[in-house]
Amino acid sequence: MSTVVVSGLGVTSPSGLDLDTFWANLAAGRSSFTPARALPDSGVIAAEIDEAADFSGLPIPVPAACDRNAVLAVSAAMQALADAGLTQGSVAPERIAVILGNGGGGLTSLDTQYERLFVENKRPHPFSVVRAMGSSSASWVSIACGAQGPCFVIASACASATHAIGVAAQLVRSGIVDVAITGGTEAPLSRGTLMAWNGMKIMSRTGCRPFSRDRDGLVVGEGAGILVLEREDHARARGRHPKIAVAGFGCGADAGDIVAPTVDGMARAMRAALADAGLSSRDIDYVNAHGTGTRANDMTEVKALREVYGPGAIPPVSSTKGTTGHALGAAGALEAVATVLAMTHSVAPPTANLTEQDPELDIDAIPLRSRAMPIRAAMSNSFAFGGLNASLILRHVS
Template structure:
């Protein structure tokens, strides 16, 4: 089995349009959630979100390209460019032939669906653009990344709701670890912040109208976000041989299914994913210092996740730091695990623990160290990233400092 490291990271989200901006915002506890701005937002009950502001695709892409790219694809391409440039890899020959792309998204081209449903049903048009299907399909982003950087290895998209990115990164990790690929581009993206995207989530009645307050007793729901997080996973000896800057090591993962309820989370399913990731990584639970929580800010998720952590770690749970950066950038649905992996890298590489902002009242059912409101300096050797999705789909990644 090969050892796997991360040699490149890229992102665009409500906190920043690159990794340095995002990590600086996380360190400072910046809230990227604010009033939404798009067509017909006034018709929505929920009018806040972690929206990417001042993103001008026209500055980088021509009209023909933009006609092919949904917003989630644009986000992916921006983040992938940053990650691949940081990695220093140039994909040609055998490296290009064996390197692929595995990305996560829950909805794919939601804005494209929304715009074209409007055109046909509301405006009465009988024709749509001939590239609507290639634009909205869930694998569009992965396909465009493979074409842009000449990646000819295994490439596909994973769609498991809010666990999509973690499932995708787990698959990429497994491919590199097994020797199937020397490197993989992986992560996820989402852009559901349009009228139809938010209206659909309103129907679930799990959305907050004012803020995301994970683990706080007065939390009242999740807040949607948008963006992308993309990484280069590389076989360690390959990275070391070329003198790459290694951000951290990916050491294990686990995936479980609750097999119980389509929307209510299961403590047992989450706990099995956490312990499974530790077992796969061959890590003692006492080595873990930080967990980036799924932490959506809903009553059900937060108490269930805390109970799962307590079950999985026993007495060591009291020594863990656990925070939810969704309080800052919102819930990126299928892309959320990818952006949140940055907080794990920051903890391992920089010794800075991102806070859970918006925390106001202790909840006896969330009685862990949730790093409330202010970032913390701490030396961490091992971190976990949790993702627990509707449908009972759980995926946990384990990372180690290098």
Template sequence: MTRVVVSGLGIVSPVGCDVDSFWRSLLAGSSAFAEASALPGRGLQVAEVRDADFMTGLAVSASMCDRNALFAVAAARQALVAAGLGEGFPRPERVGVILGNAAGGQCTVDEQYSRLHVLKKRPPPMTVPKVMVSSSASWVSMTTGAAGPSFVTSSACASANHAIGIAIQLLRAGAADIIIAGGTEAPLSAGTLMAWDSMKIMSRTACRPFAAGRNGLMLSEGAGVMVLETQEHAQKRGVRASIEAAGFGFSADAGDMVSPDAGGMERAMALCLADAGMEPSDLAYINAHGTGTRANDRTEVLALTHLFARKPLPPLSSIKAVTGHSLGAAGALEAVATILAMQRSMAPPTAQFDAVDPDCNIDCIPNVGRSMAIPAAMSNSFAFGGLNAALVFKSI
């Protein structure tokens, strides 16, 4: 089978707009939650990208595209530079772009409905291109020159894992040599936040994955991007990649729109391991979906317990206590964190862990990062609608 390797990483997040600052924040447990600027006075805390420097030098602007596309273009540029591809591609038609995006241009939607209903003005001509869910992939393609298979996957919180997984499959199939893959999201508009808050699953205090005191998730925004390519192509470029994108598994619960199902989660993880030719015991670390809601965390632990046939689970953690839940981008930020953990032999902690929940009797690396060798790791995303996707990475 054609091996697929990771040759570059890029990040735009509330806790760092480059890989190193993002990593330092994860290890320190330093979050950036503050009152949502779109809903002042409501007491609703979110994690926003407040450092505008990520836009420096971009070939696009906020007048041309939605915030989610700006994030994607910036993160893609970082990843391409890290991969030694910052000056372009010898064969652009063999380079694709596959990004996860759950909701599209939500900030643009809010802006234009306000313009229409409050100011009684028509939306400007670029509204439709800015709102389109696929626009982030289009902008990355246009700004980088990637002319191969390019599109967006939209499967709620599993969008980015689906995008990365499909990229792996297309590379294995020979449809491209390089694919810029990941996820992006900018959902922190007033309307979107009010809709999420109406579900009564958003915390007003802190995101505490797997902890006894957890009381909900906190939304965020950002983008994570990786450059994936066939190992043969990387070697021809003189790149010695250290991480293989080794497995992808996905499933549907076929059950409930909002209630998670352990069976569906377990099936996606088992398929992922089978795709990688690995057993559960081969995993040294798991980057969990870990949203901080009572039902999701408990169900993920149950699925893992079944997967490991009640044998001890490897250490796991959720970075959402620091990054927040960026919906369609979440899997990409977490995949990047997983790869960094492997490269730097350090597992990031589950921050804000205040007390053990008997229903989540696991080693969740509480509060302090752990120095450890990580030759193989899994990163999970489990979405509303019962859409599950897992990725496995291993050292080469």
């Protein structure tokens, strides 16, 4: 099996519309939370991209048919391709896959059209179906990039992007494709979606504080993260020398509760990823946790890490959701990008807003300030409603 390397990255997020800004905000632990535009005066906060962000220059031939989640994906994909030094025609288009994670599909378009139909008593827009369909983001990326290989979306709630990256890596590793454009996208900050999340009583009104004694919930966010994956020999043949490999992927289901996570399920995914990478838990220098800031998730994830590590020391662990918010189906992609950048810069990003750690959580959670440290191998976790668990192992290319 071939080594699968990360040759390009792209990001469109509340923490930055480009890699440099994104990394600067992550490393500084700067949160991106503001009052939710869709629910003014409600007290609900969200992690939203600046309203002034301009996406008009993207290669989208029919903008009226494009939901915001696809726009964010195309923006990040074009950055990633440029970062990888790939142009249309440099790789046979049928050898390029597009595998994205998306938890909800065109949620903004759905909300808009339901209001148009049921409140304004008007016909839905003629492009309503193609805006809302769950696969639209992958289709628009394939159109923008000229990719004609396997193209689909994986929808597994908050594990969607991590599943997508893992599957894409396997397609490249097996030789089915030469290049995969992968990651995730989500634009869930519509009135209806935010009200639905608010109804679950797990959203913070003050800010996401993973692992903190006073944590009180998550902050829903939007964004897209894209990685370009290819075989190491393929990258080197075109003059690229990537530093980071996707070494392992593990996933599984709890087969238990639809919302309550389990220690065993999380631990199985981590162990499977380590086994796929041919590494032991002791080889991991840093863990980018799922770390949503809810009491149940943070506690269960730390217990699962303890299950994997036993009585020995768990490596430093941080959650970047204190900076980016929880981008649902795109969360794992933003976190994979963050982990690659952390390994490249030899700096572990902090857990933002962590002023006093929950004493029941026996981890080094890198509070408030980033930490310079060598990161030869890292783990990135995503654990979703429905008991859907996924872990990635990233390592330096030797």
